[in-house]
Every structure is written in structure tokens, then in C-alpha cells.
Amino acid sequence: MLTSQAVIFSKHGDPSEVLKNHSYEIDDSNVESDSIIVKTLGAPINPSDINQVQGVYPSQPEKTTILGTEEPSAVGGNEGLFEVLKVGSNVKNFKVGDWCIPSQVNFGTWRTHALCKEEDMTPLPNPEQSKANGKPNGLTINQGATISINPLTAYLMLNHYVKLQPGKDWFIQNGGNSAVGKYAIQIAKIQGYNSLSVVRNRDNLDQLVKELKDLGATQVITDEDNNLKEFGATVKSWVKDTSGEIKLALNCVGGKSSAAVARKLNPNGLMLTYGGMSKQPVTLPTSLHIFKNITSAGFWVTALTKNDFNLKRSTLDKVVQWYEEGLLKDAPSVESKFTGEKQLNQLFIDGIENSKNGKQLITFH
């Protein structure tokens, strides 16, 4: 028997009140033929995980008593990296020691171990496998544990809707300093697209601009510049220099900022909204719609990949390859290790509390 611990909730509300610790046994001597037992290496805390616990997120895990809880409960967390401990006799895609991530959202990643079907997990190469394949780098735990939301969001927004011409075309984004924003800058650089990133003005602006340019940003501007009508001419001259167009805008802010990035789109351009950090509505000048034929659409990686697993797999492969080749840097997380000293639910509750200081990753190795 293997003792597993999970952070569960049976009702929604303040995470510090509803997240409970649950201990249960996994029978590791009798693994069903199509099942695997995995051990958690790392699980992050995403804003959407918190919203899910609070009950304000439209995608929700099913609450069941399958883990032996008194009340129907769900395990928190959607992203995480796991290592295979045991495999059933008919399992084809996994062997002991392999790394994997959940195939779908709502797996419940905030736990030490899981017993699941083979198809519930999607393989990633572990560092020994990458090395054996002649790759200069293996995945880190942070890279594996945070691969399925932010890097996939950035890649799919850049590639799934609009065909940008390498060397010529541009995308513009607000939230240039966000995790997704930094992935978008790097992926654009790898693919040869020009990026125009809007960041909030700040004391150490030069340092931030340098950091983003080191990641591969073509141009970085402040939101004051973004809102300034006269600044449009400067942007136009940059775009003219590459004989391209700004075909895509990525908006995670809303309000004035969304109108200002949309205004810089060329005719027939697309704005994708994937978040609303300012809590202000998406705002668009009507004239952009009618006379420049700008389209505005929503982007939600969960909905897009839920029904198209091949798209998720092929995107994961690209991102993994870029990590292995050292072309892509992951957004760092603040890591806290589960040692048993603190209850697992308390570790996650503290992590949620600390999320305002940066993304939190709970590790188990």
C-alpha cells in the first residue's frame, strides 16, 4: 500500500477554509492492466486554480467520493509534472521513471501520488531521455510542471489564427511583462516574428526593457506611448522598415489599453483577449471594426485544446524541443518543497496567499 495525500475541496469558497487535507491508500501491488501510478514532482498554483476553488471559474472538476472522502470532493490544481512509479501489464506508452503531465484539465494535481488510466497522462521526456537523444538540456521540474497553460497559450495565440510572415509581420501585446507575454516574445523571436510589447511605466523601466530585449523583443513601449496618438507614426515607421503588417494583437489588460493596441493593427487584423488584468471591459473603437475590419475574439487554451488533443500534443512537442535546445526560458516560480513538516493543504493555502509575490510551485522531490 502506498499512502497518498491530496488537497481537496467539497465546497467552494475562501481557499483557506475549504481546502482540506485528505490521506488515502493506493494499492500498488494490484495495478489494473491499463492503469499507472504516478508520483508528483511539482504542481504550480495558477490564478485559475484559485478561482476554481472559489467557484468563480467556468471549468470545474467533478466532485466524487472515489478517494474515500465522506462528501463528494475534488482535488485542486490543473497543472503538474509527474513521474511514473508503476505500470499495469497492458500499458504501452509508459514505463517506470517516465515523466508525464495530465492530458486534460481538472485532473487534480495538488497531491503526492495518483492512480490513473494510461490515457489520463501525456508523456514528456525526462532529463536522462533528453540526454540520450543528444539534446543539450533536459526539462526542469518547473518547465514540465508549468508547460501546459502559459507556453501553450502564447504559442497557439501566435500561430493558430493568423499566419504571420517571418521577418516581416508583427504582433502587438499589452501585458508584455506577464508570463504569457514573455513566452510570446521568445516564441516570436524563435519563429522570426516581430514583437511590439507594451509594459507599464516604472522606475526601473530601462532594466525591464533590456530584460525583454534580451529575451528577443523587437520593440518595447510604455502604456503612455501606447495611448499616445502621435506615437502611432513611430510604430508605423517600425512596421514599414520590415515591409510587414501588425496582424495580431494580444490583450490581457482591457480598458484603454485594449483600444490602443487594437488601433495599431493593420486592416483585417485580429485581437485576441485572453485575460482582463485591469478588471476593465474590453474597449474597441467602433471605427476599427467597421472601417478597418478588425475582429476581436476570445482565447482560452482550456476550451481550445479540450477537443483537439493532437493540437495540444504537437504544441507540447515544439515547446519541449525549444526547452531542450535552450532556445526558450521558463518563467521562474517561487518553489516550496513538501517535506511533511507542514500539512499539504497548509502548504497550498500559504502558496495561494503568496501568489501575489509571483507564481508558486510546490515540489515533492
Next chain:
Amino acid sequence: MSIQASAVTYTKAGPDLAKVLTNTKFDIDLSKIKPTQVVVKALGTPINPSDVVQVLGVYPSPPKFQQLGNDSDVRYAIGGNEGVFKVVAVGNDVADYKVGDWVIPKLPSFGTWRTHAIADATEDPFIKVSSDDDSAINLNEAATISINPSTALQLIDTYNDWKQGDWIIANAGNSQVNQYLIQIAKIYSINTILIIRSGKQNETELKNELKKLGATLVFNDEEIKAPKFIKELLELTSNGNVRLALNSVGDETVAILIDALSQDGTLITYGASGGNKKISYDSTAQLFKNITTKAYWLTKNTKANPQLKVDTINKLLKLYQNKVIQSPNFNKAKFDQSQDLAQLVLHSISSTTGKQVIVYE
């Protein structure tokens, strides 16, 4: 034989309409008509808001500069984009049009505020809509077929897989476009929800009129702001699929249109009456429901694909002939040769009582 004609012309767009628009008289010498030319006489030409904005110079579809009559080199912009004309003379080589045909210009910027025009048949300038012989549709229908009903039909054609009982929600509920939209949607078995402005004296009457045309639900813009509105709407539509939201206003109703849309719905903006320059809506509603917002502009579609406009007009002709749609009321200003056409147009522009159409004796 010579025709004395006049046109409402301008050489440069500008804000002072009375100074910009000029009544220009010209002659058409029928003996000098070239073999491929067609001479048409105006029957009815509306004045649309977009026509006025074009003369003001703030419309992205510019006028076309063209000569008047058959022996002048001067080129003018002529006001107006919509109207029905009757063919009064054709050159020897013209096969597609005959005297007595009723035609509308195929492309925008024909310049319809004029008594007569000469066009070249080789340029395929017209769509035939009726004739003296068959009276397929009447003058009211023919004069106003080009813009509002075409817009309504093409908006519905956003989707080609409508299911019986799907829903459309629209603001500016009693606009001309929406009065056609209600009728056409009903033919397709699509339900419609119309939002009208609150505070109208005749609100009950107006709601009843729209329902008589075929509207399923009509609300005023205060009723939809109630916190329970979306929940109530779900009940009233029996959780129906609200696929399309149509915005031609741009005020705070837009956010509610987005809230009312079902999963994967589309908001289309095709106008900004009242001078609203921006639309705003909740970002999470957009991304979690996968809502797309985009524009629709008839003029652009027609320029890009004139055949689409021909197809649209032909569909509308059938609907008129089958008596399943009717054109809404509008005001007629009668023109006779003794009048100054530019003055009549200016007078109609200043009128605030609904759509104006110049009708020619």
C-alpha cells in the same frame, strides 16, 4: 431631342452642406448617345445618413467624380448612393437593358441625387429590379431595396447553418434595418429579441408594431439593465441558442448583448448611431464563451464582391414578390422640374422625421 437634367453635385466635401452641395443643370442630347450607353431617369432616391456623412467628407467610401451629360469634360461628385431609375433610352449595342426597365446602381457612389444619368452598359452598372411591364416590385420597395434590406439579409447570412428556433438579439430595435431583419428572420424561423430606447411616448405601441412584424421579444434599454435580465432571458428563450448579436448603436447595451450571447456567439457592429465611438464588454465573457466581435459593412462587401450584392437583391425581390416582407414607411418629398433639386435634398436632410426619399414626377 434633348433632356434637361439636374444633379446635386459637389467638388470638395466639407462640413457646411448648404455651401458644399450645388444644383448643377446639364443636358443629355439623345441623338448623341453612344451605342453602348444607357440613359436613365430617377424614380426615387433616398437620403441615408451615410450619404450625408459622405458629403461631409468623413465617410471612408469616397464619392466617384464623373461627368454629367454627354458633352462636358467637367467632373463632379454627385450625392447619394441609393435609388431606383427607369431606362429611358439605350444605344444600338445595348442588349441587357431596355426602355421601361427599373434598375438600381450595382455599386456604391453612383451618385443618385439627380434626375437623369448616362451609364455605359459594358460596365454592367445596374441590377434590374422591376419594369413598367411587370411591376415586379413597387416604387417604395425599389427605391429602398439597395441598403437597409440588403444589410438585414446579409447580416442574417453571417451563418448559413441556422437552426429553427435560434435567436438574434439587436439594439436599435426599430431601425429600418431591424424592421427588415425581424421579417426576414421570421421567414427563416429565427427568433428575434429587439432592444428599443426607453422613454419613448409611444413605447407600448412601438413594441406591438415590432411584434406584429414578427419580433419575438421586445425590451427597452432600461429593462435590459435590470440585474435579473440575463436570467430571465434564459427562461424566456428556454435556454435557446442566441448566436448573433447586432449592434448599430455602440452604447452600454453592447455589454448586455455580449452577456446575452450563447457559447460561440458573434457580436456584429455595423453602425454607430448617436455618435458612440467605442464598444465595451466584459473580457471574461468573451474568452469563456468564445465570443467573436467583428464588423459588417455592406459597402465594403459590395465593392469586394459585386455579385454578392446581385444575389442579395435577387433574394429580396423574391421575398417582396411573395409578399412575405414589406418596406417600412418613409417620408416622400416630391420633385418636379420647376424645383431646385439641391434645395429639396438639403431640406430633406434637415428633416428629423424618419427616412426621406425624393420621388421624381
